[in-house]
Amino acid sequence: MEKTRPLGFTRRTVLTAAVAGSTGFASAALTSSPPPNGDAVDLVKRLTGKTPTASDRLHLVMPQVFPNGYTVPLTLLIDSPMTESDHVRRVSVLAPRNPLVEVATFHFVPQRSEPRVSTRIRLAEPQYVLAVAEMNDGTLLMTETWVEVATNGCK
Amino acid sequence: MFTPAPRVQVPSAAANGEVFPVKTLISHQMETGLRHDDQGNAIPRKILNKFICRHNDVVVFSVDLHEAIAANPFIEFYLRATESGRLEFVWEEDGGGIYVLEHHLTVA
Amino acid sequence: MAAASMCWSTTSLSLNDVVVIRAMSKGIGDRKFRDGAGLSMRKMIAVSIAVGSFILLADRSQAANRDGGTQLAAMCASCHRLDGGDGGIPTILGMGPEMLTRAMLAYRSRERPSHIMRAIALSLSDEEIATVARYLATLNK
Amino acid sequence: MKSRTRREFGRLTGGLALAALGPQLAASETKARVVVVGGGIGGATAAKYLAASARTIEVTLVEPKPNYTTCFFSNLYLAGLCSLESLTHGYETLAQRYGINVIHDSVTAVDPVAKTLELKSGPKLPYDRVVVAPGIAFNYDALAGYDEAATQAIPNAWNAGPQTQLLRRQLESMEDGGVFLLVAPPDPFRCPPAPYERASLVAYYFKQYKPHSRILILDAKDSFNAQDLFLDAWERHYRGMIEWLPAQFTGGVKAIDVKERSVRTASDTFKAAVVNVIPPQMAGQFAQQIGLVDQSGWCPVDPTTFESKLQPGTHVVGDATNAGDMPKSAFVANSQAKACAFAIAATLTGSERVPPHLFNTCYTFLSPDDAVSNAVSFKPAAGTIKIVDNFVSQVQESAETRHRTAREAHSWYAAFTRDTFG
Structure with a gap:
């Protein structure tokens, strides 16, 4: 509960560590205070070392108000032709006010998977949930959506 | 002993190049490592940390799952899909557990 | 409302009322006895009087319902038996108004743990707590 | 009335309490007449509190059945942990101690202009106010292949009584290793945690007697009440025994095959040894019949008096109401009935009305010794009813706390049914 992921880790750890199958036990042991609410760009910059661009190509669909923080529905849609030359590589979902900020990273494959996915997540408190997409040219696109939960789903 | 029950919903056949939906669900507590038992001891984290979907052994979609x-x-x-073949769904658990489902897809 | 409350706090049962309560206690006492509880005769009488006075005062409060004590106590009755029966849910009969008020305030401030009582205590104003405490105290007289 | 002497007060009160001794005293008064239709928790509570709060009101309770078996705690019966008799309550105390005129009959028609109710047996009952507490009805149109007749093979067991007994017999005669399939309804429905409490307690029963059996829940919803508490308990007590499939995954239940004892969803067909279908719900038949129901399927009511928004002079309490944030639970029915009774008493006797305090408390068993509780306060706001505070048991409570809550639940049952039935 009290623990928070470090904000100093590189984009590489955030976006690719799990690919190697080594999601961080270690990071869970490090502490830091949560970032200020609404300071999404700054958070992503600190996590990745890159400045994300707010984009309406990214759609993060979540209920504005949900009774429990335990199983909040989430749908992600990215406008992309998914060709070799123009596609989205991966999208990370972040919950800055959760004890552990990272929620999930979805990896897409051009011509094989569509950039459209639904799942259910835990939220500790009302907050902006962020989605950060890494495009094939390395640029980061970002969007955020406010979700108000009545109960803490992270305990 | 507990066995997570993975379930997948996927069509048996799809047209060449047509987009089709896949739904997966697996019974798993997803113990976050953030909780304590009634003695105050931390309950160790045990989550499914990775989901992979392969088509004929090629990764076509994957997810890194975190505590949330x-x-x-x-x-x-x-x-x-542009060819028939084997769809494989894999969940990887903390500690090395692996849960796999397979499905044959016919592409016409 | 405050004036009415003060009036209640000084009200006591008259002889007439007590006679009626005795008459009622007969039937109810019988039933209580059938329940097989190991109650002493003394407790049985206390129990019966409590039920009797609940009904009586409920009716009486018609004339002075401005107080709201009846309606507030009705809320308590969903969980607390006002006939002296007890178990996992503590009885609230026999508590003085000050003690009951203190308890309610302690629930409200989380000093005493119980999320059910906390919800109740938070929903009542200080004045309502005082009213219901006084009201419940009269049931045990 | 205000000038009545203390002596008269006493006499009349005694008459109320000991009806056998003094109904003739009551009869000499000019009394307002309130008829309560339906003797479940809402109806019984309304009748009792009307009778107890104003002796100038003559209260009649019309209920076809001779007694009432509570739905709450009936999951304990399914698990073999209590008898159905221990959950069954008669109306004798309401009649005898509170002087309520209890009529075991059905109401066939209402004339809101002449203010009369017609009983099935013939006579007409005049009234000044009527309180309707019809409970729920099942919307069988929503599930292909499932109807009233089908409940004889595949019980819904959502009104406690013969249906609950049938389900218990089926569970008892099921062979070890079988699957118990529970179809959970869409919102809103009676007692939101109850389908999941049922799964928990049936799992408890299986664990004792049929350890290789499993439970599959096919839900019309994507999440459910107190889900975190249930999933945690299922992991601790019934590891691997209970599987829950949300509508998001199955696409929803489409049809029931009674002969095959199977359930078809958008994607699959599930066959099971025992099937329990809890159908989608709506306001009780009587409320529909007399025009108290709007397009939501429930009865819109005034949030302070529970007077029907569709029919002045008629009040509705309990599961049949659309009461904003208030869930459909026995406690809510009891709470609404009191507010309604006091409001009617105030109107009929000209006394002052006190704003209602509305509550819900619910106890849920995860196992016989592991229970959780929930407490919610409500207030009327903007024509509806809103939650003020909502407290729930926490996932990481100690076993001792949970055990205490379980014991408390039993005490609560005794107090609550006493509050309702006398």
Whole structure:
């Protein structure tokens, strides 16, 4: 509960560590205070070392108000032709006010998977949930959506 | 002993290049490592940390799952296929556990 | 409302009322006895009087319902038996108004743990707590 | 009335309490007449509190059945942990101690202009106010292949009584290793945690007697009440025994095959040894019949008096109401009935009305010794009813706390049914 992921880790750890199958036990042991609410760009910059661009190509669909923080529905849609030359590589979902900020990273494959996915997540408190997409040219696109939960789903 | 029950919904056949939905669900507590038992001891983290979908051994979609994924993880995604073959769904658990489902897809 | 409350706090049962309560206690006492509880005769009488006075005062409060004590106590009755029966849910009969008020305030401030009582205590104003405490105290007289 | 002497007060009160001794005293008064239709928790509570709060009101309770078996705690019966008799309550105390005129009959028609109710047996009952507490009805149109007749093979067991007994017999005669399939309804329905409490307690029963059996829940919803508490308990007590499939995954239940004892969803067909279908719900038949129901399927009511928004002079309490944030639970029915009774008493006797305090408390068993509780306060706001505070048991409570809550639940049952039935 009290623990928070470090904000100093590189984009590489955030976006690719799990690919190697080594999601961080270690990071869970490090502490830091949560970032200020609404300071999404700054958070992503600190996590990745890159400045994300707010984009309406990214759609993060979540209920504005949900009774429990335990199983909040989430749908992600990215406008992309998914060709070799123009596609989205991966999208990370972040919950800055959760004890552990990272929620999930979805990896897409051009011509094989569509950039459209639904799942259910835990939220500790009302907050902006962020989605950060890494495009094939390395640029980061970002969007955020406010979700108000009545109960803490992270305990 | 407890065995997570993975379930997948996927069509048996799809047209060449057509987008089709895949829904997956697996019974799993997704213990976050953030909780304590009634003696105050931390309950160790045990989550499914990775989901992979392969088509004929090629990864076509995958997810890194963190603690904030809800218990009984549900993932719905969309694939496109140009050849028939084996779809493989794999969940990897902390500690090395692996849960696998396979499905044959006919592409016409 | 405050004036009415003060009036209640000084009200006591008259002889007439007590006679009626005795008459009622007969039937109810019989039933209580059938329940097989190991109650002493003394407790049985206390129990019966409590039920009797609940009904009586409920009716009486018609004339002075401005107080709201009846209606507030009705809320308590969903969980607390006002006939002296007890178990996992503590009885609230026999508590003085000050003690009951203190308890309610302690629930409200989380000093005493119980999320059910906390919800109740938070929903009542200080004045309502005082009213219901006084009201419940009269049931045990 | 205000000038009545203390002596008269006493006499009349005694008459109320000991009806056998003094109904003739009551009869000499000019009394307002309130008829309560339906003797479940809402109806019984309304009748009792009307009778107890104003002796100038003559209260009649019309209920076809001779007694009432509570739905709450009936999951304990399914698990073999209590008898159905221990959950069954008669109306004798309401009649005898509170002087309520209890009529075991059905109301066939209402004339809101002449203010009369017609009983099935013939006579007409005049009234000044009527309180309707019809409970729920099942919307069988929503599930292909499932109807009233089908409940004889596949019980819904959502009104406690013969249906609950049938389900218990089926569970008892099921062979070890079988699957118990529970179809959970869409919102809103009676007692939101109850389908999941049922799964928990049936799992408890299986664990004792049929350890290889499993439970599959096919839900019309994507999440459910107190889900975190249930999933945690299922992991601790019934590891691997209970599987829950949300509508998001199955696409929803489409049809029931009674002969095959199977359930078809958008994607699959599930066959099971025992099937329990809890159908979608709506306001009780009587409320529909007399025009108290709007397009939501429930009865819109005034949030302070529970007077029907569709029919002045008629009040509705309990599961049949659309009461904003208030869930459909026995406690809510009891709470609404009191507010309604006091409001009617105030109107009929000209006394002052006190704003209602509305509550819900619910106890849920995860196992016989592991229970959780929930407490919610409500207030009327903007024509509806809103939650003010909502407290729930926490996932990481100690076993001792949970055990205490379980014991408390039993005490609560005794107090609550006493509050309702006398």
